[in-house]
Each structure stands twice: as structure tokens, then as C-alpha cells.
Amino acid sequence: MADWQVITGGVTAPKGFRAAGIAAGLKPSGSPDLALIVSDCEAIAAGVFTTSQVRAACVDYCQELLEAKPSARAILCNAGQANACTGEQGKQDAIASANAIARALNLPENSALIASTGVIGQRIKMDQLQAGIPKLVSSLSSEGGEHADRAIVTTDLITKSIALETQIGDRPVRMGGTAKGSGMIHPNMATMLAFVTCDAAVSSPLWQEMVRRATAKSFNQITVDGDTSTNDCLLALANGESRTPAITAPGPEADRLEAMLTEVCIHLAKSIARDGEGATCLIEVVVTGAMSDRAASQIARTIAGSSLVKSAIFGRDPNWGRIAGAAGRAGTPFDQAELSIALGDFTLMTDGTPQPFDRAAASAYLKQCAERSTLAMSKILLSSTQSSNELVVTETQVPFERQSNAIEALSHPVVITVDVGDGPGAAKAWGCDLSYDYVKINAEYTT
Amino acid sequence: MADWQVITGGVTAPKGFRAAGIAAGLKPSGSPDLALIVSDCEAIAAGVFTTSQVRAACVDYCQELLEAKPSARAILCNAGQANACTGEQGKQDAIASANAIARALNLPENSALIASTGVIGQRIKMDQLQAGIPKLVSSLSSEGGEHADRAIVTTDLITKSIALETQIGDRPVRMGGTAKGSGMIHPNMATMLAFVTCDAAVSSPLWQEMVRRATAKSFNQITVDGDTSTNDCLLALANGESRTPAITAPGPEADRLEAMLTEVCIHLAKSIARDGEGATCLIEVVVTGAMSDRAASQIARTIAGSSLVKSAIFGRDPNWGRIAGAAGRAGTPFDQAELSIALGDFTLMTDGTPQPFDRAAASAYLKQCAERSTLAMSKILLSSTQSSNELVVTETQVPFERQSNAIEALSHPVVITVDVGDGPGAAKAWGCDLSYDYVKINAEYTT
Numbered sequence A, B: 001m002a003d004w005q006v007i008t009g010g011v012t013a014p015k016g017f018r019a020a021g022i023a024a025g026l027k028p029s030g031s032p033d034l035a036l037i038v039s040d041c042e043a044i045a046a047g048v049f050t051t052s053q054v055r056a057a058c059v060d061y062c063q064e065l066l067e068a069k070p071s072a073r074a075i076l077c078n079a080g081q082a083n084a085c086t087g088e089q090g091k092q093d094a095i096a097s098a099n100a101i102a103r104a105l106n107l108p109e110n111s112a113l114i115a116s117t118g119v120i121g122q123r124i125k126m127d128q129l130q131a132g133i134p135k136l137v138s139s140l141s142s143e144g145g146e147h148a149d150r151a152i153v154t155t156d157l158i159t160k161s162i163a164l165e166t167q168i169g170d171r172p173v174r175m176g177g178t179a180k181g182s183g184m185i186h187p188n189m190a191t192m193l194a195f196v197t198c199d200a201a202v203s204s205p206l207w208q209e210m211v212r213r214a215t216a217k218s219f220n221q222i223t224v225d226g227d228t229s230t231n232d233c234l235l236a237l238a239n240g241e242s243r244t245p246a247i248t249a250p251g252p253e254a255d256r257l258e259a260m261l262t263e264v265c266i267h268l269a270k271s272i273a274r275d276g277e278g279a280t281c282l283i284e285v286v287v288t289g290a291m292s293d294r295a296a297s298q299i300a301r302t303i304a305g306s307s308l309v310k311s312a313i314f315g316r317d318p319n320w321g322r323i324a325g326a327a328g329r330a331g332t333p334f335d336q337a338e339l340s341i342a343l344g345d346f347t348l349m350t351d352g353t354p355q356p357f358d359r360a361a362a363s364a365y366l367k368q369c370a371e372r373s374t375l376a377m378s379k380i381l382l383s384s385t386q387s388s389n390e391l392v393v394t395e396t397q398v399p400f401e402r403q404s405n406a407i408e409a410l411s412h413p414v415v416i417t418v419d420v421g422d423g424p425g426a427a428k429a430w431g432c433d434l435s436y437d438y439v440k441i442n443a444e445y446t447t
Helices: A055-070 A087-105 A127-139 A145-152 A205-215 A250-275 A292-307 A307-315 A321-330 A359-382 A399-409 A436-443 B057-068 B086-106 B124-137 B143-153 B204-216 B252-274 B292-306 B305-315 B320-328 B360-384 B399-409 B436-442
Strands: A017-022 A034-049 A071-081 A110-117 A160-166 A171-180 A193-198 A232-239 A281-292 A338-344 A347-350 A414-419 A425-432 B017-022 B036-049 B071-081 B111-118 B160-168 B172-178 B191-200 B233-238 B282-290 B340-343 B346-350 B414-421 B425-432
Touching: A017 A127, A017 A145, A017 A347, A034 A055, A034 A145, A034 A193, A034 A205, A055 A087, A055 A110, A055 A232, A055 B124, A071 A145, A071 A193, A071 A232, A071 A436, A087 A110, A087 A127, A087 A292, A110 A193, A110 A232, A127 B399, A145 A160, A145 A171, A145 A193, A160 A250, A160 A399, A171 A232, A171 A250, A193 A250, A205 A250, A205 B360, A250 A281, A250 A399, A250 A425, A281 A292, A281 A307, A281 B204, A292 A307, A292 A321, A292 A414, A292 A425, A307 A321, A321 A347, A321 A414, A347 A359, A359 A399, A359 A414, A414 B204, B017 B124, B017 B143, B036 B124, B036 B191, B036 B204, B057 B086, B057 B111, B057 B233, B071 B086, B071 B143, B071 B191, B071 B233, B086 B111, B086 B124, B111 B191, B111 B233, B143 B160, B143 B172, B160 B252, B160 B399, B172 B252, B204 B233, B204 B252, B252 B282, B252 B399, B252 B425, B282 B292, B282 B305, B292 B305, B292 B320, B292 B414, B292 B425, B320 B340, B320 B346, B320 B414, B340 B360, B346 B360, B360 B399, B360 B414, B399 B436
Parallel strands: A071 A110, A193 A232, A281 A414, B071 B111, B191 B233, B282 B414
Antiparallel strands: A017 A034, A034 A071, A034 A232, A160 A171, A171 A193, A281 A425, A338 A347, A338 A414, B017 B036, B036 B071, B036 B233, B160 B172, B172 B191, B282 B425, B340 B346, B340 B414
């Protein structure tokens, strides 16, 4: 049983957080493009950043700031321009953005974290950003989570957020998260961003460790098209406003908080995978029996990322040969005579030997997973209006209904279970199928 | 200047080699599906095999045989069934195939190497194979290279072969090669096979080293969809029938032979990349200034394999941001302030700073590369007849004309040049663009 419950409110569900999202004119479409999340008091802050050698200015800025001082009051995010590969001027723009929002909030200069997403090589439209800040700050609200959700997306089909509540010392602790990213083939805007807020009181080293481990089990285990962005980042704030006892050492409370954090991150990560361009379903790969968790992760990610596997799933083809092939090339040793593969409840291979199974029924299982997930996605999309290339989310559903549909869309993954031996290593990874629309959309895109 | 010339004849161009290819009823289509290459005398043999943990029976068989005795007289290849994931019975079938062909050639049992390609999980149709062997052996001819080319392909659009001649000790030495594979999304038949024949006299350790290094610079540097097959293998025979002085130690002759071998392997590897499903052009990525050749290889492969880069090339979009992004995530450190990128003759980025360039002209360059390559491919295809899903190659062009067109199809790659610093490491990699047809073909495939 999960030790938490789903609540509404996204990043503003935890106490002491306000958020806003406005259209500041950074996106050509006129959609919301500037988001702000503010904590009422100084919050412990942890960040995880892209491992790419080519990094946006905002990534360097945040990493340096958090190394000097692992706390913050605000996160400013612009969508439209990635501010990556923009040289010295890009660095200056990043600093100017962070300073501008800090000034507008009457905070010291190093109080705000920043994130950018959009076209690589384009500087932030600083005039529009500066001009938008007063309105952004005046729009801050303790119910502004959804506005922030909408202002950070680029080519996403749907916004992605979640909020959970648990008990620490008999008092409620809340955590909220929002993310953007749909990977796949998109005109330069495949960046993954995630922001997590929490009102628990937790020590900085513990929080940083929790965030690192939760990322390893969630965002690092999704794969859409394998392209890591210059701007990928997760920023997580914990402000203590729940007034619960401070968690300063490992133990049951720390475990509960980390489990909730992991759940938030996994939900956001799955949402990104499910929103892959043209995807019709979510794929969950469960690997057991590996030499280590790390080895299991590698096998799970390789299967989830295999074009051959992804296209077989789209073809509703229970093609165990492609799964075995992907497992084999994952770069981690195992004995093929111990390889077992299942798809949903269908056993396809046991100890290296193909098993007879009902192909039609297994194919129907794949079809059913996709239909259920697509139905839930449709319910969200029907309540949105969108432009052709860039999302203009004006979701009219009540938050609770939207959240239910978002959870439902992730509740029918195609489950691929792979056992590679007697080892203790286990891991999960998520991806999506590779459909006709994936390249169709892209093939029709030219500059 | 290249130290060799192109000749016709493929794997039967070198002295003392005969080959054959027949339709034995292994493929449902009735196309040629059984190939044989025979050396008149015992030939030094070297092999490079898939690194997958899930390996076909033929791969294990050849590797064990070559470890025990690095020489062979024949290579038997069947197309239609991969004989991978077929357990103990698959092993027995592999041994039975090798023994059957050896008996038919009046050779000892461990004289023949074997290779399989086709559907994973399917055993070789042994009755058809056994029944076909007499006809296969009686069809052997010193002009049979093209027949073997046609009998090893599966979903390839065109056959892939080459032959070169050089001088060793003032006498001609010839080398021929044939390959199959088109990677991309194919129903379980993405295996890459390559067979090289040579009439040079060379010592076994030298030949093995040469084959290993040539593979690293060629087959290991192509990427189509990233899926390594259970059956991938390269087998290379050198029989000494040129009667040239034996090459037993490093030196100018060894260098010349290795250069020719590398050229044969690169030609075959590029041919496979160019034949990627739906591809409209060949992409060549040249990386310099890396810390090591290994680091350069990794960056080059990552760029060539990036879905975002591949789709930009198909969109005729000179999108340097995607190239920079792919270089950055290749997993090898460099300073982004030293990153320079060119596309053909167009400088897109210098020392980390985007450069102004004529986008329309750069786009026209991409278009022109594709048009020239496609024209040459069309000339080959017009002389072939094909079935819908499986190749039925009945090329009517004279060998010389076909070979010229095959070389022409590879002569206009889209060249991406990336410099990452002052290091000594350099490498090339090849891939193809990602087109609408890539998924179109696959999306329409269901079992």
C-alpha cells in the first residue's frame, strides 16, 4: 500500500509555495512562456543537471549557485529560447534573468534558480522577459501551480504535474511536481525540465541524496529518442513550512519522504515518456535477476529505447525476438540460457527457450493497453485547445478530473518483464511505442 | 592516392575462390537463400562476431572453430532463419549444416564456417538446406560472386559487394567482399553479415589483427537503428593463391594489405548504412581534436546515430544545434568553448560560437547530396526486380556498371565535420537520414 494520497494543486500544493505563469511574448505563438515558483521562506534546494558536455547557461548558473549555497527562494523558467550555445552573452543573460526576478521579489541576488527551454542557439528575449516580470510577480498565487505547468511546456501535448500528501510525525507533509518534455523528434525543444516543491523540514545533505536517488529511479530511466538535452534539469525545493519535525538522519521518516519523492518523480517521468510524439502507449520494462541494480537499469533502458521493440509494440506484435535482442546488446553480461521474457501475463520465453503462447491474445493485450491509455489522454486533450506546432494549453477541466485522467493515462502500461538470472539486481524503465505519426510529424517539419 | 584499383567479381575476384548462390526453399518468397564461398586451398581465417549476450548458434560455432584452428576452406550462409534463440536443437542444426557442406565438398568436418540470417527464434529448415547442398556445390564457379551476393540478403534493397586489386612484390593481390544488412526497422532481419576473400599470403596473427582493426574503422562505425543483432559477423579468408611473398611481419606490404582491407570493409559498411530503410542519403561524420581515437569514434557514432540529427538531415535542415547536442551527450568530455561544426563547406559553429551562414545554400547542399545518391541507387534498383517485403534481386546490369553505380551512390555523403579541441584523436562514422518512409514501412507491418 502506498503511504500517501494524491491531492490537487501541483507545485503549489505544499504549504508556503506560490506560483504563476504568464505569456510574456517569448514564444512566437503568444502562449504562456514565463513561469515562477516562489517559496515564502528560504528552502533547501537540490538540483540534478544534464550530463551533456554542451550545457545551457542556466544549467551552469544553477549548478554553481547550489554548490555555493544549497538553498533558494524562487525558480524562474522561460520557454521559447534555450539560451544554449549562446556564449558569453548567454551567461550574462542568465545572470541578468536571475537578478531581475530576485530584485522584483525583494530578495538578495543569489536567491533565484533559473531554467530555460526552447530553441538551442537563441538567446532569451531579454526585453520581453524584463517587461513581463512585474506581471509575473503580481500573478503569484497559492493556487498558481497549473499556470506554472502551462508556461513551461513547449511542444508537449499535455501539461504534467502531480501532488501527494503523507504524514510525518502525525502531521501532513505535501509534495508537488511539474515537468515538461516530450522528447522524440521535435524542432530543438526536447528539453526535460522538472520542478519539485515540498513543505517537509529536511536537512540539506539528506534532501540532496534523496533527490539524486529518486532521479536515478525515474528521470534517468525514461528514454524517448535517446537525445539528452543541453538544458535538462530537475530542481527540488523543501521549505519546512509543514512545521513537521526536521528529518536530519536516515530512518522511517526519511524513508517515507524519499518514497514520496520517488513516486512524484516516477509519475512525472512516466508522463514525459507517455507524451512522446506520436506515442499510443506507455511501455514499462521490469528487469530482475541481474548482477546489480545498475546492470538491471542498463538492460531495462536498452529494451525501452530499442526502435525495434518500440515499433513492434506499435504494431501490436508480441515479438520476443526483438526484446531478447535488445537485452543481449545492453552491454552487461548474462547467460542467455537463463533469459526469461513475459509480456503482460504472457510468458514468451523461459530460460532461453521460446514458449508457446496465444499470439492473438497477446496482441489483443497490447491493443487494449494502448486503447485505455489513449482514451484517458483524449479526455485531457479534449479539454485543451492547441495550436499546430506549439502547445496553447487552456485546459478547462477541473483540476481533480484532469489529474485523474493523467493518472489513468499512465495506469495501463505495456509491461515487459525480463529475468536474466539469479542476481540481486532489479530495475524498471519506461518508454513509449514508435508510431507512424512520430516520423510523419517530423517529416513534415522543415525550416 | 589510393594504392589499389576497383575490379569486378566480388568475393570471387581473388584467385582460388569459387562461390554459388541458389534458392533452396528456405525463404517463403522463393528467392535465393543459400550461399557458398569456397577456397581451393586451406585459407587463413579471421572472424569478428556480435558482442550481444544473445548469440545465434552459428556465431558460437564459428568462434569456437576459429579459436581451435584459425583457417577454413568454406563459408556456408543461409538466409530466412536466423537460428538464434533456438536452444540445443539450434546448436545441433548449426553443426549438422557445417558438417553437411564439408562432406559435400569432400573436406574434413571442421573445414566450413557458417552464418545464418533471417527470423530470430526460427530453426534452419534443415530438410531444404540438406536437399539444396548438391545443387549449391555443383553451381560453384569462379564467377559466382554475384550469385552469393544475392543469396545472403534479406530485406536489403540492393546487394553489396566490392573487389579491389593492389600490388605486393610487383604481383597483383586481390580482395573481394560481400555484405548484407540494412538495419533500421525490419521484421527481425536486421543482421549484418560480411564475408571477405583475399588471395594474399599473410600470417594468421597479422591477418587477425588487420581484420580486427579494419572492423573497428568500418562496421563498428556505422549506425542505423542502434540494434546489434544476435547474428552479426564478419568472416575473412586469405588463401595465398596470388603466390606473392608471404607477409609475416609489419611493414609496407602489411600496411598496403591492411589499407585495402580497410577500404573493402568501409565500402561494405557504407553500403549497409546507405541501404537503411527509407534512407535518402549517406551521412559521414568526421571528428577531430578528441583526446583519443576512441573518444572521437564515440562522438562520431553518437552524432551519426542521433534521431534528431538524422531527421534534420532528411528535412534538409542545417540544424547545428542538434549536432552540438549529440556531440555533448556522447559520454566523452570536451570543452564546449572549443567545439566547431561544419556541414559540407559551411561553417556552422567555431569555438563554441554559432557562425552566420547561408541557410538556403546549406539546405541546398543537403538536397543535392541526397539527389545524387538517390539517382545512383535508382539506376541499380531499375535493373532489379523485387517483391514487396523480401528482396528478389535479379540484377540485369553488367557487373561493371552495377559496381560503378554502387560506388556513385556512396560518393555524395552529407559530410558533418566536428572538431572538439586540440587532441590527437580522430575518427569517422557513417549513418543515414531518418525519413518518413522509415516508419511508414514499419507502421504498415503487422504480424
